[in-house]
Amino acid sequence: MAEPAAGGGRPGRGRLVAFGVVVLLAAAAATGYGVHVSRRAARDRATSRADGGRTEAGSAGRNGAPASLFGPGRLVFRDTAHDASYGQVATVALDDPAGPRTVTGLTCDRVDVTATVGLCLTADNGIITTYRAYLFDANLRPRQSFSVSGAPSRARLSADGRYAAVTVFVTGHGYAGAAFSTATTLYDTRRGVGLGNLESFAIYRAGRRIRPADANFWGVTFAADDTTFYATLATGGTTYLVRGDLTTRTVRTLTTNVECPSLSPDGTRIAFKQRVAGPATGRWRATVLDLATLRRTPLADPRSVDDQIAWPDNRTVAYGLPRSGDATAVVDTWTEPADGSGHPRLLVAAAASPAFERPASPR
Amino acid sequence: MYATLRDRPDRTVPRPAAPGEGSGPGAGSRGRRRPRRPGLRSGLRAVRAAAGPTVLLLGLTSLLTDLSTEMVNAVLPVYLVATLGFTALQYGLVNGLYQGVTAVVRLAGGYASDRWGRHRDVAVVGYAMSVFARLGLVLGAVPGGLPGGGLVSGSLAADRIGKGIRTAPRDAMLAAAAAPADLGLVFGVHRAMDTGGALLGPFAAFVLLAAFPQAYDLVFVVSAAVAVVAVAALALLVDADAVAPVPRPRRPDRPPPRAAFTPLRDRRFAALVAAGFVLSLAMVGDGFVYLRLRDTSALATTYFPLLAAGTAAVYLLLAVPVGRLADRHGRGRVLLTGYGCLLAVYGLLLVPRTGTGGIVAALALLGAFYAATDGVLAAAASALLAPVTRTSGLALLATAAAIGQLIASAGFGLLWTVGGAALALRATVGSGVVALVVAVPLLRFAARADRG
The missing domain is CATH 1.20.1250.20 (MFS general substrate transporter like domains)
Incomplete structure (x- = not known):
């Protein structure tokens, strides 16, 4: 191994050749895999449409965008079919979910909508990748923009569109030792101001104020009163469901092991993902919590659901699930009854981040 | 082994000085140094000759x-x-x-x-x-x-x-x-x-x-x-032989695990390890610095993923010139200046609403801290260590610093939980100043005289 090389510290000819061979082999392996990946992407493009039903001819792209995204009985989602519309916001009619989809030209990683306004989380890719959250109106025109500090995770609007909540992944730089965490920020869209990071809210656990240094929030859902919200708080290795108050800037823990809560339209239940005990890999069961009794009802779908669940109506939930095997980039939207009965059913193929227009607050 | 070049002081470990002491006229009067032209070209020549x-x-x-x-x-x-x-x-x-x-x-x-x-x-x-x-x-x-x-x-x-x-x-x-x-x-x-x-x-x-x-x-x-x-x-x-021209000891002077601690028997190296440990007690993870900066302005929020890259860029630019500075004017002095930069970063974090200027200054100081400490500490240690125990010694130094950082992070987290971020920061700056004061005599002792 350590035979002396010729030339006083300079490598011999044989070793230079061997190094050259290693470099060539490594380059060949990387390039070969790159070719494989691009072939795979091409194959996905061909198959995802076949699974995904018909497309409205000529609808893709900005020119084909409809005058309005909004209308009752529509599902808004992020198109995950491997083609030109990948990552764009699209809609289908709920009574014909396999029918033609309308692609909007808005590229979003997460999307939420109300009757009048939409919220989009997006990355501006470039040499410097930056992240942005913006509101768009019924004509798909951007209205307000907020810069956010990491890759999009969750987006939620209050029912009347007054408040917006954005969760992002704050990715650390391994070399600098920054820990990886999430950051959740609230915005008042009417006044056009940020309400700050949830970590700046006063936290009460069992009635006592706590000041954890490791507090992490994610997955906000708003109640119809425009004051109350729910979210997940993690600290000390435990996740809590918290109920927050926007006016007093406080959050109080309600129960544990509730992630990414989503309030039902009638405000009585929360659909969420419940961690399933097991190996290190995260597995979650879609579950519904009754807020009055804190009783949990696991839903029928046995697969691991890692999404903020949406409510098409008071009896049904919907969520995105990545396909298995070769095509995890393609996410389908599934639906099942909210009482744990029945079985999951594919709602829309190649559709992530499902959002349903909720009726505006009665007030 | 000693390749003394004519424009360098031939002391292996230059005398460190108190942090406040300048490197101006006093440093120049030390040797019969030929007037040199500072600048990129002479710097590049020095790099080519040394590396x-x-x-x-x-x-x-x-x-x-x-x-x-x-x-x-x-x-x-x-x-x-x-x-x-x-x-x-x-x-x-x-x-x-x-x-x-x-x-x-x-x-x-x-x-x-x-x-x-x-x-x-x-x-x-x-x-x-x-x-x-x-x-x-x-x-x-x-x-x-x-x-x-x-x-x-x-x-x-x-x-x-x-x-x-x-x-x-x-x-x-x-x-x-x-x-x-x-x-x-x-x-x-x-x-x-x-x-x-x-x-x-x-x-x-x-x-x-x-x-x-x-x-x-x-x-x-x-x-x-x-x-x-x-x-x-x-x-x-x-x-392999060019980088370890060391007569391999026929048998270890002490049985293994204790032999790994042999370098500490040199009291000057022990003093350097002690200084490294004490100084590391003033370190809080960079993650905290970036998260705190993020809350100061919209700019830091937009470019949050770039904050660490900004620090690294400053480190990249300064590593070579600061390393050369340490060779010329004293590694201990440069080390102390580096930790001073770190304390200045924590001080900046205490100022509310520093704005863009504060962010740039914090990143520059953090980068300067790395340039003045990471490689310079390794260089100071290498100069003190005999080639046969050099790797054990470097490992000891790194372990001591890691333990110090662990204690510092734990204490910081505890203080934050008890009294909030500002209190924890103030305590860190305070303990950092104490650490600097303690480190000065330790580093001076480590550089006291040449080997032999």
């Missing part, structure tokens, strides 16, 4: 390995959460768990290098562990591969352990390849190359992901290929 092929090859190995590591680190959190369903907390736990393991491995690697005089081969083992770490990720990510969670944890562990094994023997090789008067410069060149790789990594990952959306497996494959080339450069191109 031979071995230094550049070790730098290349580190550059490629860091490129490979940071490619993965840049996408791993999103990959874990988006694809494997890891939570943020799990990732943090996995990441923190292995810090303790590395301390033990580091001491063992240092001892083994010295015992058998095989610095390069021990370093190859350490770098090869990064290759295995990448291959583990590839196996977890390719379609039809193995289930991911355990592989990711194992791969992070292998990477940390590999880093623990390779750092001390690599630094000992750098020291062996450098003239004593150039140690700071040589470490500066190496750290600049290392940081350059770390800066390129995330960029390479995002270029790949922009071209192939969601193709995390491709990022891991390319990262593994780069890591393989890094190990090959070290194993095939660096001459």
Whole structure:
């Protein structure tokens, strides 16, 4: 191994050749895999449409965008079919979910909508990748923009569109030792101001104020009163469901092991993902919590659901699930009854981040 | 061994001075130094003279390995959460768990290098562990591969352990390849190359992901290929005997595990380790600095992912000139200035609403801190250590500093929980000032007289 090389510290000819061979082999392996990946992407493009039903001819792209995204009985989602519309916001009619989809030209990683306004989380890719959250109106025109500090995770609007909540992944730089965490920020869209990071809210656990240094929030859902919200708080290795108050800037823990809560339209239940005990890999069961009794009802779908669940109506939930095997980039939207009965059913193929227009607050 | 160049003081370890003492007229009157023209050209000439092929090859190995590591680190959190369903907390736990393991491995690697005089081969083992770490990720990510969670944890562990094994023997090789008067410069060149790789990594990952959306497996494959080339450069191109020209001891003077602590019998080195430990008590993780800066302005929010890159860029630019400065004007003095920069960063964090200027200043000071401490401390230690125990000594120093940082982080977290972030910061600045005051006599003692 350590035979002396010729030339006083300079490598011999044989070793230079061997190094050259290693470099060539490594380059060949990387390039070969790159070719494989691009072939795979091409194959996905061909198959995802076949699974995904018909497309409205000529609808893709900005020119084909409809005058309005909004209308009752529509599902808004992020198109995950491997083609030109990948990552764009699209809609289908709920009574014909396999029918033609309308692609909007808005590229979003997460999307939420109300009757009048939409919220989009997006990355501006470039040499410097930056992240942005913006509101768009019924004509798909951007209205307000907020810069956010990491890759999009969750987006939620209050029912009347007054408040917006954005969760992002704050990715650390391994070399600098920054820990990886999430950051959740609230915005008042009417006044056009940020309400700050949830970590700046006063936290009460069992009635006592706590000041954890490791507090992490994610997955906000708003109640119809425009004051109350729910979210997940993690600290000390435990996740809590918290109920927050926007006016007093406080959050109080309600129960544990509730992630990414989503309030039902009638405000009585929360659909969420419940961690399933097991190996290190995260597995979650879609579950519904009754807020009055804190009783949990696991839903029928046995697969691991890692999404903020949406409510098409008071009896049904919907969520995105990545396909298995070769095509995890393609996410389908599934639906099942909210009482744990029945079985999951594919709602829309190649559709992530499902959002349903909720009726505006009665007030 | 002593390659004294005419425009350098021929003292191996220049006398450190109190932090306030300037390096102006007093430093100039010390030797019969020929007037030199400071500037880029003379600096480049000095780099070329001091950094031979071995230094550049070790730098290349580190550059490629860091490129490979940071490619993965840049996408791993999103990959874990988006694809494997890891939570943020799990990732943090996995990441923190292995810090303790590395301390033990580091001491063992240092001892083994010295015992058998095989610095390069021990370093190859350490770098090869990064290759295995990448291959583990590839196996977890390719379609039809193995289930991911355990592989990711194992791969992070292998990477940390590999880093623990390779750092001390690599630094000992750098020291062996450098003239004593150039140690700071040589470490500066190496750290600049290392940081350059770390800066390129995330960029390479995002270029790949922009071209192939969601193709995390491709990022891991390319990262593994780069890591393989890094190990090959070290194993095939660096001459093992040239970097460890050490008469191998026929038998250890003390039985192993105690023999690993032999370097501490030199009281000057023990003083340097004590100084390194005390100074590390003033360190809080950079993650906290960036999170605190993020809340100060919208600009920092938009460019949050770039804050660490900004620090690294300053480090990259300053590593070589500051290393040379340390060779000329005293490594202890530069070290203390570096920790002074760190305390200034914490002080800036206490100022409410610092705005853009404050952010730029904080990043510049943090980068300067790294340039003035990381390589310079290794250079100061290498100058004190006999070649036969150099790797054990470097490993001891790094372990002492790691323990200090662990204590500092734990104390910081406790203070924050009890009294909030501002109190914790004030306490850190206060204890940092005390640490500086304590470190001055220790560093002066370490540099008191030349060996022999």
